[in-house]
Amino acid sequence: MRRRDGPRPEVLLALCGAGFLLFNFPLLLIWDQPLTILGLPLLPVVLFVVWGGLIAALAWVSARSARPPRSDRAGNRRKGE
C-alpha cells in the first residue's frame, strides 16, 4: 500500500490546536494593552503576526513533506540518463 505523502497528521493537528489557542480567549487578552509597536497598536499587529506565522509554518511543513518525492524523481531521471 502506498504511503501517503504530505505532512504528518499530528503536526497539522498540533498547528491547528496552537492556532485555536493563540487566536482565542484567554491568550488574546495578553495583547490587549495600550502599547504600540513601531507606532502601531499592539493587538492587531500581534494578530497579523501570528496569522503570518501560521501560514509560514504550514508552508514550511508542506514544503518539507513534499521534498522527498521530488528529489526521488530527480534521482530516477539521473539514473535514466
Add this chain to the structure above:
Amino acid sequence: MIQPGFVLAASFGYLVLLVAVAAHGDRRAGQGRSLIDSSLVYALSWGVYCSAWTYFGSIGRAALGGVWFLPIYLGPMLAMLLAWLVLRKMVRIARSYRITSIADFIASRYGKSPLLAALVTLITVVGILPYIALQLKAVSAGYEALTGGQGQSDMAWWRDGTLYMALSLAGFAVVFGTRHLDLSERHEGMVAAIAFESAVKLAAFLAVGVFVTYGLFAGMGDIWARAQAQPDIANLLRLDGLGFEGFQGAQWFALTLLSMLSVLMLPRQFQMMVVECVDERHILRAAWLFPAYLLLINIFVLPIAIGGMLMMGDAGAGAESYVLTLPLSQGAAWLALLAYIGGLSAATGMIIVETVAVSTMVCNDLVMPALLRSGRFAQAGGDLTRLLLNIRRAAILLVLLLGYLYFRVAGEAYALVSIGLISFAAVAQFAPALLGGMYWRGATRAGALGGLIGGSLVWAYTLMLPSVARSGWIGADFLDGPFGLTFLAPQRLFGLSGFDELTHSLFWSLLVNIALYVGLSLIGRASAREASQALLFVDVFERGQAQPVFWRGRARPEDLRRLAGRFLGAARAEALFRDHARETGTALDSLTADARLVDRVERQIAGAIGTASARVMVESVSQEEPLSLDDVLEIIDEASQVRVYARELEEATIELRAANEKLKSLDQLKDDFMSSVTHELRTPLTSIRALTELMLDTPDIESAQRDEFLGIILSESERLSRLVNQVLDLAKIEAGVAEWHTTRVDMKALIAAALRATAELFREHGTEVALDLPERVPMVLADPDRLTQVLVNLLSNAAKFVPKGRGRVQIVLLRQGDELVVKVRDNGPGVAPGDQATVFEKFRQGGDACNRPPGTGLGLPISRQIVVNLGGRMWLESRPGQGACFAFSLPLQGQGRSR
C-alpha cells in the same frame, strides 16, 4: 462623481473581459493544456470566499468594532491547517463516487437518501438567497456611491441596472457553468474567470489601501498617531479595554468556529475546492496560499477604516463604501472606478459560483426526484441530456431572480454583515453530518436527518426570524417570545442571555444538531445501504481501485445501456460499455450485467443527476435483492479477502520473477560454459585429426616426422583428457557431490610436496623459487589432495607467466588472525586491472590470446572452488608490471581440537 454611463460602460467592459478569460480557459482545456492545473490558480479560485461582504463589509465592521472583522478570516486559516487531512478526503470521496454538490455528498454518505439531499438543498437555498441578494445590494450601493445617484431602488424595476447585472451574470453562469452534462467534469473556463476575479479584487483593494495609507496619510503609523487624538477611535483597537470582563470571548470563538466551518461548507467553496479540484496534490500548496491571500486582502482594512473615519468623520453605514468614497473625495476618480471594479469582481465571482452550485442541487435534488416520480417521465425513453441541461440553466436563472427579488423586497432591511453571518450559520448546520460522516462509521441517516432538521429549525427560529422581525414583517413582540412565553424568546432561549444573537443561535442550533445526530445514530440501526456507504466514505483511502460493490440482483445489459443513453447521451453510454468490456476482457455483445457494470453505470449517471436520483433510476431497471447488514459484512469480507489474496499473489509473483531471473542467468552461464568447453575441446581434437589424416594420406612418411606427429597427438590427447577431467571435477565440486577426505594437514609439508611436483617446470625455465615459511604453523583441517591440487595449480601458473631465465617465484605462508594464508607471488607481467575481476571465471585466461601460455582456463576456477569448499577464500593482489600474487586463506577453527 463619475458619470453613470461611464460606470456602466466600465462594468460592461469588465464582464466582457471576464467572458474572454473564461472562453480562453475553456479553449485551453480543449487543447489539453489546462489553465487551472496549478496550485496557485486553485488557491486563487478559493478566493471566491471573499465576496462583496469582505470587500465592503469588512471595513464597515472594522469601523464599528476594530479587530472584530478578523475572526471571519482567522477561521479559514485554522481550517486550512487541516485541509490536507479533511479537504483531501472530501476531494477523494467526491472523485471516487462522482459527487457534485454538498447535498449529494451528504445524501450519498447516508445511503443515497433523496430526502436528505432535498433537505440539504432546501436549507442551502433558504440560507444562501439572502447572501446573493447581499451581493446585488453591494453592487447597487457601490454604483450609487460612485455616481452620487439618488438610490436606484426608487426607480421602476425595468430601469434598475441591478436587474440587468443579475441577468447578465445568469447568462455567464449558464454559458460557462453548464457546459458539460457530467457535473463531475470541471468547468475550466469558469474557474479561470473566478481566479482572475480574485486577482482583480485583491489588486484593487491593495491599490486603495496603498492610496489611503501612503497617499492620504504618511503610513500606518501616521494614521494611528492621528487616531490617538480621538478617544472613540483610539479605543476601537482594544478588546473593549475591560480585559476579562468585557471581552466577548464566546463571540470571538463562535465567529472563528463559524468561519472555519463555512469555508468548507459554503456551496461555492465546496464547488471550487472539491468539485473543481484538478489534482488533490494541489491542496498542499493551496492550503497556505489561500490564507496568505486572505491576509493580504485584510492588511489594509484597518488603515482604510480608521483613515476613512478621520477624513470623513462618520462611522455609520457610510464606512462600508469607504473604498469608493475615500478616493472619490480626493478626486481620484480612476482609483474609485478601479475599486468599484474590484467590488464588482468580488460580488460577481460569488454570485456565479454560488448559483452554479445551488442550481446543481436544485436540479438534481429537487426537480429530478419530482420528475422521476411522475410516471410519464420515468416510462418515456429518449435522450434526456438536453432536458437536464435546460433544467440546470433554468435553475440558475431562477436562483438569481429570486436573489434579485429578495434584494428588491428586503434589501434595505438589514446591514450587510448580518446577512452574511446568517448564511454562514445556515451552512454550518451541515458540518456535523458531513464531517461526522467522513470519520464515524456508526452515523446513520436518521441521525443526519434529525440533526439537520433540528439544527436548521433552531437556526431559523433564533436567527432568521428575529432578523425578519426586526425588518418589521412580523410583530416585534415576537422577540420577547411567542404568545408571551418569555422563556421561548428567540434570542434568549430558556433565559440564556449574555450572548450576542449569533453566538446564541450557533450554540443552540449546533447543540440540537449534534445531540440529535449523535443520539439518533446511537439509538437506531443503520440499514445495509447506509452501512455500505459509510464504509466507502470512511475508508476511502484504504481501498484504492478495488472497492467492494454492494449490489446483488438481476439486470439486463440492454436496459442499463438504454438508461445510460438517456442520461449520458448515446455516445458516452457507448464508450462506457466499450470501456467496461475492454477492462473485463469480454466481448461487447456478451457483457453480463454484473455488480461491477451496474455500479459503473450508476456512478456515471450520478455524475449527471446526483447519486440519490441515479440510485432510483438503476433500481427502476433492475430487480435487486435487498441486502441485509450481514450481506454487507460478507461483501466487505470478500473484498478484504480478495485484497489479501491479491497481495499474496503479488508477492508470489515477485518471488517467481526473481527466481526466473536467476534461472535465466544460470542458463546463460551454462550456455557460455558449454560453448567454451566445446571450443576448448575442438582445438586439440582438430590438431589430432589433422595429423592423423596427414599420416594416413602419406604412408611413406619419414619415421622422424611420424614420431614427432605421434608425440603431438599424444600430448594433445593428454590435454584433452586433462580438460575433460577438470570439467568433471569442477562440475562435481559445484554440484556438491565431490568426495572430500578431510584430515589434519600440515601446510608446510603440502607446500614442499607441491614444489617437488613442479620442480621440473621451474628448472626448465630457470626460475628461482624462494620460500618464506614460519617455524611452526598450526595444522588445518582440509583435504590434502585437493589442497595440493590448488598449490600445484598456483605454482604452475606462476611458472608459466614468469619471464624466461630471470623468473622469480616466492611462496609465503603466514598466520593472520584465525586464518592461515598462503601467497604465491611471481615477477611476471601481472594481471591487467580490467582482467582482475574475471580471472577466476571459467575459461578466462590471462594475457592476450596470441602469446599466452597454454592452459585450460579451468585451473583457477577449480582452485577457488576448492578453497571456498574448505571454508576459505582466494583472491588476487596485483598491479601491472609488479607481478601477480595469488593468495588463499583457510580458517583455523579446527586448530584447537587438533592440538
